[in-house]
Amino acid sequence: MNLKKGKKKRCFKKILLYLFLILLVAAMVFPLLWMFSAAFKVKSEIFHFPPTLIPKNPTFSNFLSLFERFPFGRNLLNSAFVASSAAALSLFFCSLAAFSFAKYRFSGRDFLFLFLLGTMLIPYHVTLIPLFIFYRRIQWIDKFWGLIFPGMANAFGIFFMRQYMFLIPDELLDSARIDGCSDFRIFLQIILPMCRPALTALGVIFFMASWNNFLWPLIILKSDKMLTAVVAIRRLQSGPLWTPYGLIFAGSVLVVLPLIILFLAVQKEFIAGITSGAIKG
Amino acid sequence: MAKQVQGIEKESLFKRKKRRGNKIPYLFISPFFILFAIFMLCPTLYSFYLSFHEWNGVGPTTYVGLSNYTKLFSGGGLFLKSMTNCTIIFFEYVPIMTLGALILASLLNSRYIRLQGVFRTFIFLPYVTAIIAITYSFQYLLDTNYGMINLFLSWFGIERIAWLNSPTLARICLSSLITWRWLGYNMVLFLAGLQFIPPELYEAAKIDGATPLQSFLHITIPLVKPIIFFCIFLSTIGTFSLFDEPFILTSIGTSTGGGPVNATLSPILLLYNMGFRYLRFGTASAVAYLLFVVLFLCGLFEIKFLGGKR
Numbered sequence: 001m002n003l004k005k006g007k008k009k010r011c012f013k014k015i016l017l018y019l020f021l022i023l024l025v026a027a028m029v030f031p032l033l034w035m036f037s038a039a040f041k042v043k044s045e046i047f048h049f050p051p052t053l054i055p056k057n058p059t060f061s062n063f064l065s066l067f068e069r070f071p072f073g074r075n076l077l078n079s080a081f082v083a084s085s086a087a088a089l090s091l092f093f094c095s096l097a098a099f100s101f102a103k104y105r106f107s108g109r110d111f112l113f114l115f116l117l118g119t120m121l122i123p124y125h126v127t128l129i130p131l132f133i134f135y136r137r138i139q140w141i142d143k144f145w146g147l148i149f150p151g152m153a154n155a156f157g158i159f160f161m162r163q164y165m166f167l168i169p170d171e172l173l174d175s176a177r178i179d180g181c182s183d184f185r186i187f188l189q190i191i192l193p194m195c196r197p198a199l200t201a202l203g204v205i206f207f208m209a210s211w212n213n214f215l216w217p218l219i220i221l222k223s224d225k226m227l228t229a230v231v232a233i234r235r236l237q238s239g240p241l242w243t244p245y246g247l248i249f250a251g252s253v254l255v256v257l258p259l260i261i262l263f264l265a266v267q268k269e270f271i272a273g274i275t276s277g278a279i280k281g
Numbered sequence: 282m283a284k285q286v287q288g289i290e291k292e293s294l295f296k297r298k299k300r301r302g303n304k305i306p307y308l309f310i311s312p313f314f315i316l317f318a319i320f321m322l323c324p325t326l327y328s329f330y331l332s333f334h335e336w337n338g339v340g341p342t343t344y345v346g347l348s349n350y351t352k353l354f355s356g357g358g359l360f361l362k363s364m365t366n367c368t369i370i371f372f373e374y375v376p377i378m379t380l381g382a383l384i385l386a387s388l389l390n391s392r393y394i395r396l397q398g399v400f401r402t403f404i405f406l407p408y409v410t411a412i413i414a415i416t417y418s419f420q421y422l423l424d425t426n427y428g429m430i431n432l433f434l435s436w437f438g439i440e441r442i443a444w445l446n447s448p449t450l451a452r453i454c455l456s457s458l459i460t461w462r463w464l465g466y467n468m469v470l471f472l473a474g475l476q477f478i479p480p481e482l483y484e485a486a487k488i489d490g491a492t493p494l495q496s497f498l499h500i501t502i503p504l505v506k507p508i509i510f511f512c513i514f515l516s517t518i519g520t521f522s523l524f525d526e527p528f529i530l531t532s533i534g535t536s537t538g539g540g541p542v543n544a545t546l547s548p549i550l551l552l553y554n555m556g557f558r559y560l561r562f563g564t565a566s567a568v569a570y571l572l573f574v575v576l577f578l579c580g581l582f583e584i585k586f587l588g589g590k591r
Contacts, residue, residue: 017394024385025403031461032410034429035418046421050432093312100309112310119317121580122325125522125549126569129331129556130324133338150320153313183305212411214525215549219557230413234529243533245421252414263409267402274466275473 032256039063039249046245062250066236071225072251075232078144079211079255082228086148087206091199094157095165099187101158102165103173113162120155132219142222151210157202160276164198165191201273204266208259229255332566342563349567360568363548364521364575366452371520374456379512382464386471387501401472405465412462416529419458420445445531448544455545458526463519467512474508475501514583518576523547548572 033053038046040058066072100106101113131150132141140146168191176186192199217228227235233251237243263270332349336342353360385404389397407415422429423444431441445451478500486496502509527545531538537554539546548568556565 014393017388021388021394021400025400028403028407028461028465031415031418031422032406034422035414038418038421047427049427050435051427051429053429093316097310097313100306104303104306104309106303106306109306112314116313119321121577122321123518123522123573123576124321125552126328126573127321127324128552129562129565129569130327131320132556133327133562134324136338149316153316155313158313187309208409212413214413214528215553219553230411233413233417237532243417243420245417248417249414249421252411252417256410256414259409259411260406263406264402271405271469275470 035249035252035256038245039253041246043246062246063254066247066250069247070232070236072229072232072254074225075227075229076254078226079229082144082147083207083210085144086151086210087203089148089152090154090157090206091203093153094202095161095192095195095199096187097153097158098161098165099191102162103168103170103191116155116158124150128216128219135220141220142226143220144226146220147210147213147217147228150216151206154206157206160202160273161195161198163276164195168194197269198273200266201269204262204270205273207262211255211259328566328569331563332570333563335561335563337560338562345563349563350571352564353567353571359543359546359551360548360571362543363546363551366543366545367521367523367547370452370456370459370523371517373453374460375513375516375520378460378464379467379509379516381460382467382512383471383501383505383509384497385464385468386475387497389468390472390475401465401469405469407462407464408466410462412525413529415462416458416526419454419461420530423454446541448541451531451541451545455523455526455530458530459520459523463516467516470508470512471505474505478504510583514579517579521547521572521576521579522549524549524553528553 037053037055039062040060041052041055042057042059042061045052045056101109127150131146135141135146172190173186176190181189211228212230213228214230214234217231218234221227221231224232224235229251233248233255236247236251331342333344333346334342335345335349352358388394389400394400421427425431425441425443425446428444430444434440434442442450444454482500483496486500491499524547527538527547527550529538531540531545537550537558539550539554549572552565552568552572555561555568
């Protein structure tokens with residue numbers, strides 16, 4: 001009798017727990033749903049009380065006028081180009097440096113590595129003003145290089161790749177060396193293929209950071225067709241008094257969706273990448 | 282004898298080569314240091330120089346000594362206001378979010394909850410969405426006349442609230458937005474830490490008659506303490522470098538956010554306004570430097586605090 005009661009009580013507790021978790025998930029998804037639904041509403045429905053979660057007469061007009069009135073397709077391509085080249089170049093330079101720190105012994109190595117970690121303490125905001133002035137002098141305003149270059153060699157990336165490269169046995173590199181492989185070829189043909197999981201994780205982290213980056217592109221990109229998609233969304237808000245939510249959310253859907261898909265595809269590696277800093281660092 | 286031969290063989294060819302002054306490792310690490318010098322070190326030094334000058338970007342630069350700094354600290358100076366805002370926001374969300382993330386992580390780590398993976402994915406999802414997009418969504422949710430939040434409240438007979446017009450409420454909205462976005466991220470960090478706690482500890486505690494709450498307080502919390510500090514450290518940096526959220530959340534039309542009455546002004550927003558709206562590069566650099574010092578001290582404090590423990 002008593003046992004049964006205890007079981008019932010535990011069952012009740014469990015249901016409460018699941019209810020709590022489901023509510024939490026709902027709260028997490030709700031702002032996203034709200035954004036998606038508003039993207040398909042006409043203007044009169046957006047500014048209407050009571051608001052609706054499911055559009056009464058769903059329409060693509062927001063998307064159409066977004067592409068008509070703004071070079072948003074170009075903006076999405078810009079984001080894709082900037083984010084993928086930033087990710088690819090950072091991966092290359094970070095793993096090259098990490099290879100050197102993990103597999104060579106040279107004087108000053110430990111000091112240089114410590115110095116490198118120390119640079120993470122400098123907030124990049126200090127460089128906003130001077131870099132802007134510098135870019136103006138060398139005419140990098142409104143150019144993509146200005147977005148790609150500063151993040152290219154990244155202390156976190158080097159640290160992350162170095163941890164992974166410690167796992168590669170030295171014997172493998174030695175046998176390649178005996179076969180007459182040059183250092184750079186060893187890096188390209190042995191090290192990089194073996195680091196694929198780490199490269200995936202770091203690549204996605206870099207890609208997302210660049211895709212979602214707002215402040216720096218906001219400062220240095222000027223003309224409509226050079227903007228990245230995230231900054232273009234802000235540029236849609238051009239009137240002084242009201243916010244064109246229809247256009248903004250149509251743009252937002254197009255910005256958010258690719259990243260959600262990317263995340264779901266490589267979730268495991270991505271989360272492993274994010275947590276590595278907390279455990280080892 | 283055989284052992285000795287083995288010992289020599291074990292010494293990697295790779296590592297032996299270095300003693301002959303190999304240049305290759307330096308070549309491989311040089312891109313980082315060159316890029317660091319160009320895009321980090323020089324700008325940081327130049328920023329220091331600028332913070333003692335007045336310059337609007339075109340005319341001559343004039344030396345003004347410490348006046349950029351003193352202006353920021355004087356009565357009307359907005360720097361103190363922005364730091365106070367961020368401190369308030371920090372205390373509004375960091376304790377709740379950190380504890381919440383830890384509790385969630387322990388729940389989703391326990392074997393008797395199913396579909397853990399699904400819950401984790403959904404709770405983490407906000408982290409991968411673009412802040413700008415989601416901030417607009419929050420702005421619209423909180424809209425006084427057309428927002429969903431006020432509709433919910435009206436079901437309980439509560440009058441419409443102008444969320445983003447009151448300083449206190451606007452800050453709370455900002456805190457909720459930050460919590461929404463970062464809860465899953467912190468949870469994932471804790472989940473990774475919990476993997477290292479052997480389950481036998483919990484079993485032993487259970488046999489000794491400990492309640493789940495006691496296990497949580499006396500086993501989980503002490504063992505994930507380093508991660509708690511790490512999370513708080515990240516949140517500190519994140520809070521004092523807030524920009525995107527206040528810039529969009531409290532903006533109307535083409536104005537930049539930070540309102541009402543500067544209640545959500547953050548140091549970076551102040552820097553942006555000074556530098557890129559009013560073209561006062563000197564003052565903006567002073568803001569950047571003060572923030573740099575604050576964050577640097579936080580960083581050192583953290584290293585000392587954590588480094589000593591490990």
